[in-house]
Amino acid sequence: xxxxxxxxPPAQESAAGGDGRAGAPARSPGGPPEPPPDRQPVIRVAGVxxxxxxxxxxxxxxxxxxxxxxxxxxxxxxxxxxxxALEEVSFEVARGESFGLIGGNGSGKSTLLKLVAGxxxxxxxxxxVEGRVAALIELGSGFHPEISGRENVYINGAVLxxxxxxxxxxxxxxxEFSGLADxxxxxxxxxxxxxxxxxxxxxxxxxxxxxxxVDEVLAVGDEAFAHRCIRRIEEFLAAGRTxxxxxxxxxxxxxxxxxxxxxxxxxxxxxxxxxRVIDAYRQAVAEQEGxxxxxxxxxxxxxxxEVMRWGSGQAEVTQVRLLGPDGSERYxxxxxxxxxxxxxxxxxxxxxxxxxxxxVNTPRGFECWGTNTDLEGFVPGELAGExxxxxxxxALRLAPGEYAVDVAIHARDGAPYDYRRRALGFTVTAATDxxxxxxxxxxxxxxxxxxWGSATGxxxxxxx
Amino acid sequence: MLxxxxxxxxxxxxxxxxxxxxxxxxxxxxxxxxxxxxxNPLLLLAIYTFVFSVIFKPRVPGIEPYALFVVCGLFPxxxxxxxxxxxxxxLVSNSGLIRRAVFPAELLxxxxxxxxxxxxxxxxxxxxxxxxxxxxLGYAVGGSAALLLPAILLLQLxxxxxxxxxxxALTVYFKDVRDLLANLLSLLFFATPILYSLQSLxxxxxxxxxVRLNPFTPFTAAYQLVLFFGQAPTAALWxxxxxxxxxxxALGAGVFxxxxxxxxxxx
Numbered sequence: 001x002x003x004x005x006x007x008x009p010p011a012q013e014s015a016a017g018g019d020g021r022a023g024a025p026a027r028s029p030g031g032p033p034e035p036p037p038d039r040q041p042v043i044r045v046a047g048v049x050x051x052x053x054x055x056x057x058x059x060x061x062x063x064x065x066x067x068x069x070x071x072x073x074x075x076x077x078x079x080x081x082x083x084x085a086l087e088e089v090s091f092e093v094a095r096g097e098s099f100g101l102i103g104g105n106g107s108g109k110s111t112l113l114k115l116v117a118g119x120x121x122x123x124x125x126x127x128x129v130e131g132r133v134a135a136l137i138e139l140g141s142g143f144h145p146e147i148s149g150r151e152n153v154y155i156n157g158a159v160l161x162x163x164x165x166x167x168x169x170x171x172x173x174x175x176e177f178s179g180l181a182d183x184x185x186x187x188x189x190x191x192x193x194x195x196x197x198x199x200x201x202x203x204x205x206x207x208x209x210x211x212x213x214v215d216e217v218l219a220v221g222d223e224a225f226a227h228r229c230i231r232r233i234e235e236f237l238a239a240g241r242t243x244x245x246x247x248x249x250x251x252x253x254x255x256x257x258x259x260x261x262x263x264x265x266x267x268x269x270x271x272x273x274x275x276r277v278i279d280a281y282r283q284a285v286a287e288q289e290g291x292x293x294x295x296x297x298x299x300x301x302x303x304x305x306e307v308m309r310w311g312s313g314q315a316e317v318t319q320v321r322l323l324g325p326d327g328s329e330r331y332x333x334x335x336x337x338x339x340x341x342x343x344x345x346x347x348x349x350x351x352x353x354x355x356x357x358x359x360v361n362t363p364r365g366f367e368c369w370g371t372n373t374d375l376e377g378f379v380p381g382e383l384a385g386e387x388x389x390x391x392x393x394x395a396l397r398l399a400p401g402e403y404a405v406d407v408a409i410h411a412r413d414g415a416p417y418d419y420r421r422r423a424l425g426f427t428v429t430a431a432t433d434x435x436x437x438x439x440x441x442x443x444x445x446x447x448x449x450x451x452w453g454s455a456t457g458x459x460x461x462x463x464x
Numbered sequence: 465m466l467x468x469x470x471x472x473x474x475x476x477x478x479x480x481x482x483x484x485x486x487x488x489x490x491x492x493x494x495x496x497x498x499x500x501x502x503x504n505p506l507l508l509l510a511i512y513t514f515v516f517s518v519i520f521k522p523r524v525p526g527i528e529p530y531a532l533f534v535v536c537g538l539f540p541x542x543x544x545x546x547x548x549x550x551x552x553x554x555l556v557s558n559s560g561l562i563r564r565a566v567f568p569a570e571l572l573x574x575x576x577x578x579x580x581x582x583x584x585x586x587x588x589x590x591x592x593x594x595x596x597x598x599x600x601l602g603y604a605v606g607g608s609a610a611l612l613l614p615a616i617l618l619l620q621l622x623x624x625x626x627x628x629x630x631x632x633a634l635t636v637y638f639k640d641v642r643d644l645l646a647n648l649l650s651l652l653f654f655a656t657p658i659l660y661s662l663q664s665l666x667x668x669x670x671x672x673x674x675v676r677l678n679p680f681t682p683f684t685a686a687y688q689l690v691l692f693f694g695q696a697p698t699a700a701l702w703x704x705x706x707x708x709x710x711x712x713x714a715l716g717a718g719v720f721x722x723x724x725x726x727x728x729x730x731x
Contacts, residue, residue: 119565158481
């Protein structure tokens with residue numbers, strides 16, 4: 001195999017931002033959202049839809065008839081007899097580009113990958129892929145369980161279009177990379193899931209494909225192997241090859257991909273810059289989780305007889321919103337983002353004794369932070385009609401996790417006008433993990449006899 | 465049709481590997497191993513010799529020894545029947561392979577066809593030994609026309625391949641095909657002049673035509689001609705075989721191609 005790190009085309013270099021790949025999930029903040037027009041697309045997907053035939057009981061005979069008369073084209077079936085998996089998806093991937101697919105379970109990511117791999121055919125639309133495609137779609141895919149690892153390497157290589165002699169030349173490297181030298185004569189049915197992935201990846205990457213499709217499987221390998229895979233993928237990309245990656249590990253996608261496509265129940269929601277797309281996706285997930293979480297929490301607490309809202313009603317909290325760094329409403333923040341808690345209040349009759357309070361709790365009820373206008377020295381004047389109160393945190397450094405917000409308006413002696421528990425839920429993520437609820441800005445410095453394998457300590461982790 | 469053929473030719477190396485593996489896998493764990501490929505036809509020949517010389521003595525002028533005549537048609541028939549039966553199930557039973565990986569599905573039925581073809585080839589030395597023995601005993605059987613055997617085998621290959629590929633694709637959608645095929649093959653076995661000769665039907669025109677129009681008859685007749693009678697097939701017979709083979713391949717590959725769109729996800 002060539003040592004391709006040096007061959008990286010300059011255009012890619014700038015997109016990656018120097019040695020940005022070695023570091024954490026900030027590979028291409030300035031990366032081009034669309035492929036440069038001068039580069040030919042290797043993968044071209046144009047208006048592709050895929051529908052699966054619904055398994056209906058007792059229509060076999062009709063199926064037989066229609067099959068023999070006109071073939072079994074799914075596009076000719078009435079809609080209610082099909083399950084839509086992908087709807088009108090279009091994108092292009094240029095040579096040397098690394099393209100990520102994200103989305104929830106059942107959003108069509110794997111179907112799309114299988115379509116690109118040529119395993120499935122689109123129901124409608126056009127799809128073209130240039131060059132040799134190697135795919136790691138599912139655990140143990142392409143392996144005959146009954147035969148040895150060694151024979152499987154040859155069969156796998158042959159499926160990828162390599163001759164026996166070409167595989168002979170690479171065999172040693174494949175075995176070395178997989179670390180399975182002692183198990184090559186064993187039938188692969190005796191392999192563990194980690195061993196499947198090791199061998200599968202080793203074959204796929206060493207067969208020199210033009211396009212590599214990887215579906216999540218890397219998460220099965222251990223940390224060390226995952227790092228080795230990622231390094232190898234980086235070399236692969238540096239050699240001008242193309243990657244299509246499906247993963248639930250958004251950090252991995254952010255670290256490896258030039259562009260990302262977000263699929264939502266078969267629909268193409270957003271395509272482009274990884275940070276932007278991943279952020280939007282996280283936001284949507286958090287929004288849904290927040291809603292579900294609050295509903296569940298409210299339901300369980302209602303059952304337990306816990307009151308979620310109380311007070312005299314002399315003043316009323318009509319709405320609570322969380323605004324993100326761009327000033328729009330959101331339910332997902334990166335730790336350290338600017339956050340604004342916005343409280344909409346209404347007083348039926350003018351009040352002269354009032355306090356606005358806010359508290360951030362974990363779902364289990366641990367109070368992370370709380371404050372009110374009284375504590376911070378605001379002496380009330382008058383509250384009349386509609387009012388909007390904003391609490392701005394220039395950098396909200398909460399640890400990754402879920403949080404709920406309590407909001408209250410009460411008198412200075414504590415008599416509540418309107419007290420709302422869990423008025424709002426939101427999620428915080430961060431590039432690295434930490435323990436607890438606080439996530440201060442921090443840095444590690446080392447002097448003396450200590451050294452580290454990885455330069456930044458923030459290498460992308462394969463597991464979500 | 466041509467697409468299926470092109471795929472098969474493109475992956476011929478893989479096809480050879482898979483066939484070798486299939487043959488190895490068949491005898492893995494058995495004591496006699498590959499010897500079974502020789503023992504099976506030998507036992508079959510012994511049984512037919514016993515049946516047709518001791519229990520049941522057909523008196524057909526010019527066809528002696530009868531058991532040898534029967535196996536000349538029977539061995540190729542076994543190739544066809546096993547290829548069709550195994551081939552028809554090949555996609556369904558390997559669904560894990562084609563659903564989860566990029567794998568040229570058309571190779572799977574072809575593996576059944578080729579593996580069973582190898583079994584037929586391994587039966588040939590047994591048949592040859594039988595023919596030589598019969599000749600030494602003074603029967604006028606066999607001859608240099610047997611050199612035409614490879615041509616007939618190659619001519620029948622597309623036909624059997626078409627049958628396997630087509631039924632394999634159909635079985636994915638309709639599991640009934642397996643039972644249908646098994647019964648159809650036993651029916652066709654008797655409608656093909658293997659246990660009897662076409663000449664013995666000379667007096668009954670209805671049966672004679674039924675058997676004559678059976679697409680498997682030309683091949684059986686050709687095998688019997690070159691192996692047992694030591695004669696070259698006529699030009700008309702070659703033409704019939706070629707025609708049947710082309711049509712069968714076109715049909716089988718056509719069905720495969722037509723059902724291809726949903727093949728992988730349905731298997």
